Amino acid sequence: MVYLIKSKFLSMMGVIMDFPGRNRLRFPMSPVLISMFVAGCLFFLSCPSVLAADPPVPPSAEWSQVFLDHAAAYSVALAGSHYVVAGGQSSVLWDPYHPPEGLDYWAAVAKLDLSGNVVDWETFDDEPDHNIAYSVIPSYSGPDTIDGYVVTGSRHVAFEEDGHNYYTPYVWLMKVTTNLDTILWQNTFGEPFFHFGNSVIQDDTGFVIGGQKNIGTLSTYAGYMIRTDNSGNLDWEIDGYMFDGGGILYPWIGHGTEIHSIKETSTGDYILGTTSGIIKVNVVSGSPLTHAWTAGDGSYSSVQQTADGGYIGVGSKLVEVAGADDRYDVVLTKLDAGGAVTWSRTFGRLTVGLGGAGLGDRGRDVIQTSDGGYALVGTTQSYAWHGGSDMWLIKTDSGGIMQWDLVLGNEGDDYGRALVEAPDGGFVLVGSMTWEGSMRMWMLKIRPGGFIPPTPSFTYTPDSPFFVEETVHFNATGSTDDNPLDVYDWDFGDDQTGSGSTPDHTYIRPDTYTVTLYVTDDDGVRRETSQDLTAVALAVQWKRSYGDSGDYGWDIVTSGDGGFVIAGQWKWTSTNQDFWVFKTDGQGNVIWDSKFNAGTYSYYRSGALAVTRAHNGGYVAAGYREKMDAYGAKTFDVWIVKVNDDGTMDMDWDDDGTPEGYKYFFTGPDKTEQAYDIEPTGDDGYIIAGYAIREYDPPWTEDTHYRNDMWLIKTDIGGVLDWDETYSPGDLNDHLQGYGVAPTADNGFVVTGNFS
Structure with missing residues (x-):
């Protein structure tokens, strides 16, 4: 009987040279080599360019500029017919959101026209003390007259105390001319130990800075607010360490609270984005400020008042999940005028996506857009697919529901820090990109009109459950988009990946696997879909x-x-x-x-x-x-x-x-x-x-x-x-x-x- 069974780059010493659009450029070199270097630059035109040649331009962007070695942009503002961008540069590789342990860094400010061309720029490496810029705004001498740009950040100050010499960062406020070549005035605020100015605004009488300070005896910071007149002279300052016989005067910005964003409200008060939530403070005669309320669950990097009198804030939120790794998600929170939460949305994922670097997703800046919705920029690790971390732009409707998003980057770590809406409805984003082995300022313009995300879909044969070592045929040709899809990427759930619209795969161990298809369209918009499939051990079917x-x-x-x-x-x-x-x-x-x-x-x-x-x-x-x-x-x-x-x-x-x-x-x-x-x-x-x-x-x-x-x-x-x-x-x-x-x-x- 027969049986059948189916069974950086710069330093503080060197030569200074002038180039168009750049006032001073410093190169470290031996005096013996100076004449040779000048001749080489003039004859061979081989001097290094601050703009990267042929930087990557995402398919969704109108233009993209990659600027300065070992640099990062932290702030951008629309100033009439220009964009002004501020950040920092170092002579060494660094984490763009934490200044290097050494002191070799300085502020960098650039001005671009609306087409993305860099028309003026300056680094402040000729200043006697190290400095960095975290926020920049146009300064107005009248309703429509820009008379310069004001930046805040930190600048090191040398002092002696108890026989010890110190050199620590103080809050720095500086005003420069509109072509960036002259410092009109500057000032520092604080006391020994560490102080940073993170955000600055201008009102009718001067400037207000939000930041943080450390008195040196504690490992964390407290909030720090400073008001100056229009020439940068101190009016008042408060911080979370101030106290009298009754205790801490301003506990609402006390120990552990850093102020990362400050905006003026329609009533002349202030809304703050802090590591302890969104804080509303009132300006009261006879007292610098009084606390109105604190709201929101998370750490907020950016806040602003919305058209309806409420507030919008973006930041990051720690998500703790039993049995899984803790993670940070982007958090977007809408408050009413009284500080009550209208809604709060998080953006992130439970597991790292294909190409992702971790579970750290952070929102850095938010604006209300001309259509009544919101745009936010930050950094994603979990959705990053270009390598390392990526810049992340999210567009939502008025209710905070995502309409579309873009994950932008290059191989290596890329970061999103700030954005503005362009006059034509597009978005200008700034941050940093890893390009040709160095972290650089990255500035790009996303075209207006929005994007229609693709719809991924796939089938497979044979049906689940199927047998181990049996070839499974996947088919994603049913995925749709307004234009042809450019890329199909697969995560088969068993540490194996694939590409193409119709790949085959074989599982070698019995288990249930989550198969995820990622499709990317010609705008660089990526979407995914998943199905669980089960592979079983070989067994008699008939x-x-x-x-x-x-x-x-x-x-x-x-x-x-x-x-x-x-x-x-x-x-x-x-x-x-x-x-x-x-x-x-x-x-x-x-x-x-x-x-x-x-x-x-x-x-x-x-x-x-x-x-x-x-x-x-x-x-x-x-x-x-x-x-x-x-x-x-x-x-x-x-x-x-x-x-x-x-x-x-x-x-x-x-x-x-x-x-x-x-x-x-x-x-x-x-x-x-x-x-x-x-x-x-x-x-x-x-x-x-x-x-x-x-x-x-x-x-x-x-x-x-x-x-x-x-x-x-x-x-x-x-x-x-x-x-x-x-x-x-x-x-x-x-x-x-x-x-x-x-x-x-x-x-x-x-x-x-x-x-x-």
């Missing part, structure tokens, strides 16, 4: 039996149409067997059943021991036929049969003029031979492995000495002999038989079998 007792199935091959072809022998009497080949469908149901005998050459038995798919359609089976030798002994010959796709013998198999669908081979009339395997060869022929009994003295008796030689037979596509070769084990009574054969890459063959 079982069939064919024939009866004494029938054998020796080999099986797939038919190419989902079915199977089996080779064996069929017993038709107690002593007679036929060469048996039959075909089933994918469920084991018989499609055709063919039995062959050797005609007048076959006296008793024949059998098919191997089968393979033929080069020209159909199948070729190999085995033996039994015959009687001259002495009356039963011997075997190798027999191969060509079978058509319908199960009939292929009578036109070869072109030797003999109308036969079979071939037989033997080493002599009184020898016995059998074939155990047949495989196709690269020259469209076949290789057969078996054995031949050699060297005995007939007639056959129990005492006859003999040996078995391994036998290889090579035929052409029509079964006609190319060559044959026997391989002897040595002495009589030794036996070598070939049971399996496979072609090798060097056109040879490897054979397996037994030796005794």
